[in-house]
């Protein structure tokens with residue numbers, strides 16, 4: 001279980017997160033929606049401590065960090081319990097697909113090489129890249145790179161995987177393969193928080209949908225509630241803007 | 251002016267100059283090694299934006315890049331002992347060679363710092379975040395992810411700095427160091443075969459620079475293997491294109507093929 005309590009973050013005078021409370025159950029897939037600049041990326045980065053929150057508290061799997069005064073060990077543990085899949089993939093460019101996945105296992109988990117290799121091959125197989133083990137990122141398409149990114153995150157066996165718009169940098173014809181992989185691992189009961197603009201994907205994969213605007217959670221609930229029957233005016237407006245006729249085709 | 255030109259002297263002087271090459275190389279190698287260390291220390295406050303230290307390294311960079319190396323040699327050789335005298339340190343017996351190495355080290359350190367800053371900055375921040383996100387600490391992220399890529403990026407600049415340093419050492423003779431240029435100076439004056447001496451000298455500098463250039467080129471290709479594959483792929487395509495073009499137009503010159511040999 002993950003529990004965020006009153007997460008706040010400011011950049012200078014600009015308060016981007018104004019106290020976020022969110023609970024994610026084990027095995028749950030949470031989709032975060034919201035207009036540009038609403039703080040979705042910042043929230044994910046705060047969970048992974050790539051951004052230092054100004055205030056708040058996080059509990060992952062009975063491990064609690066107070067963001068007011070975390071020590072180095074807390075941050076390290078927090079990062080081991082979460083993994084991030086980036087919008088721009090952020091693969092290690094000087095390492096092959098296999099080495100990208102193995103890196104964390106070797107350096108952070110300190111597994112023996114053979115074991116790390118075995119696990120990584122298996123994971124790359126799972127994301128459909130069993131035949132690209134020795135390819136460098138520069139030799140892979142965006143969709144393939146993102147699937148390596150997902151395998152790299154999976155390798156660490158984290159409590160939660162954080163996806164920040166995993167398909168928004170992809171050509172339309174490559175979106176499907178990546179969403180397919182995410183769907184597949186969602187079925188395995190891995191806890192995930194996904195920021196996405198793919199509404200139909202969110203609707204059909206997520207167990208829980210969160211709508212953010214202006215640094216607060218405006219509304220959250222089951223996908224059917226949020227998509228078909230939003231209560232808040234801001235949520236309604238948001239959906240109206242992205243599908244002007246008010247009908248969301250799924 | 252001097253004696254009439256005689257090519258045989260060129261070979262004779264080559265042999266006479268070569269033993270002093272080791273002093274030149276000693277200056278180059280030690281000042282590059284120390285310079286790299288200095289460069290790192292100077293680059294750090296810039297990379298990590300440490301407020302006050304950053305100013306210091308800025309001043310350091312401005313001084314060593316903004317004044318001629320000859321002046322720096324004189325300042326260190328004549329000025330440093332004076333300053334050290336104030337704190338009761340007598341360095342009069344320290345050989346000039348040490349001052350020369352120190353000056354060249356600090357001088358190339360400034361350029362190394364710039365090189366390091368640029369190369370590290372060229373590795374995109376996203377990869378560092380990915381490294382953190384898989385649980386690496388700052389040191390691991392730097393040594394495992396940033397450094398290998400930064401080194402590959404820095405190699406061409408580093409090669410230029412080493413070659414520039416090699417050529418700059420020719421100024422050390424002005425402090426009486428008998429490295430290659432110093433030695434050639436005495437040879438020339440004594441024999442009055444000026445042109446021959448300087449041709450020999452030029453040959454040695456050229457051969458070493460050329461060798462270094464090739465060596466660094468190989469190193470760069472090795473370190474950039476993750477990018478090379480793409481270029482070989484492109485080249486293969488070029489070869490194919492070249493071949494079809496050749497067969498179509500009926501001329502026997504393939505640009506791709508030549509590039510592959512190079």
Ligand SMILES: Nc1ncnc2c1ncn2[C@@H]1O[C@H](COP(=O)(O)OP(=O)(O)OP(=O)(O)O)[C@@H](O)[C@H]1O
Pocket residue numbers: 011016034035036037038039040041042043
């Ligand atoms: N490093 C930063 N420094 C200053 N301001 C920042 C920084 N990162 C984000 N912001 C600001 O924080 C706000 C929220 O940004 P964030 O990236 O979290 O939005 P988002 O919901 O992910 O938007 P999008 O859908 O466009 O990705 C924006 O106003 C942005 O300008």
Ligand SMILES: [Mg+2]
Pocket residue numbers: 040041042164165
């Ligand atoms: Mg974002």
